Amino acid sequence: MHTLAGDWWESGSWWQFVITTIVAVAVGALGAFATTRASNPKRRLDYSTRTNASLFIASHNQTGALQVTHHGTPVSRPRIVELEIRNAGRHDITGTHFHGGEALKFDLGADVVGVLGVTSSPPGAVVPAVGIDATSSHVVLIPPTLLARKQVTRATFLVDGPRAEVRCVQAPLVDVSVREGTAPTQPDPHRFTNRMIMMIGTASLVWLGLEGVLSAMGQ
Numbered sequence: 607m608h609t610l611a612g613d614w615w616e617s618g619s620w621w622q623f624v625i626t627t628i629v630a631v632a633v634g635a636l637g638a639f640a641t642t643r644a645s646n647p648k649r650r651l652d653y654s655t656r657t658n659a660s661l662f663i664a665s666h667n668q669t670g671a672l673q674v675t676h677h678g679t680p681v682s683r684p685r686i687v688e689l690e691i692r693n694a695g696r697h698d699i700t701g702t703h704f705h706g707g708e709a710l711k712f713d714l715g716a717d718v719v720g721v722l723g724v725t726s727s728p729p730g731a732v733v734p735a736v737g738i739d740a741t742s743s744h745v746v747l748i749p750p751t752l753l754a755r756k757q758v759t760r761a762t763f764l765v766d767g768p769r770a771e772v773r774c775v776q777a778p779l780v781d782v783s784v785r786e787g788t789a790p791t792q793p794d795p796h797r798f799t800n801r802m803i804m805m806i807g808t809a810s811l812v813w814l815g816l817e818g819v820l821s822a823m824g825q
Contacts, residue, residue: 649703650695651753651779652787653712655772656760657688676719676764686722687714687763689746689772691734692787693753699782704750708778714763715770717743722762736761745775 661674661684674684689712693699704710718738726733732752739745746763753759777784 648695649697649782651782651784652692652694654690654787656690657686660685681719681766683766685765687765689761691759693757698755699753701750703780703782705778705780709747709749711745711747711776713744713773713775714765716765716767719764719766722764724761726759731757
């Protein structure tokens with residue numbers, strides 16, 4: 607009985623069956639993971655406040671030594687707010703991802719006097735049409751637009767009021783994660799490909815090593 611058990615355990619064909627099964631399952635799992643990842647692309651939009659600074663120092667506010675006007679309208683507590691919006695996902699965000707054609711909205715915490723400028727990078731990227739919400743003077747909006755993969759948009763505003771945190775108050779984006787972030791890190795665009803190669807390579811090395819063991823056992 608012991609001999610039969612030993613023969614079964616040491617059988618090269620049994621080990622070959624086990625190894626083949628493990629490799630097949632691993633390759634199948636990798637394929638399924640890659641298919642799922644491709645059919646459900648991860649989209650993410652990050653926003654952050656790059657600048658939120660007063661144009662006056664305390665002494666100017668007290669003495670009225672300086673005045674700021676915008677198109678002839680006095681601004682008593684002028685601030686510059688620069689909002690950065692970054693497509694941090696792996697795929698484009700298009701106008702179709704804006705549910706019901708609703709706009710992306712941000713509350714700057716003070717009356718928005720004007721939009722001073724909007725830029726997008728890399729060169730050639732679509733520059734969104736940024737405006738002030740007609741229903742709230744504190745809110746700016748970005749209507750449905752193309753935000754390409756890795757696109758960074760910066761919008762600069764002149765506001766009138768004390769410093770306040772910039773908040774996203776409306777994010778009607780379908781299958782897009784919207785979050786406030788800090789300074790972005792540069793992801794490795796080849797990370798997923800490299801991981802797949804490493805996993806397949808490891809499986810291949812294991813197979814070759816065990817195949818050598820089987821060959822030795824058969825001699």
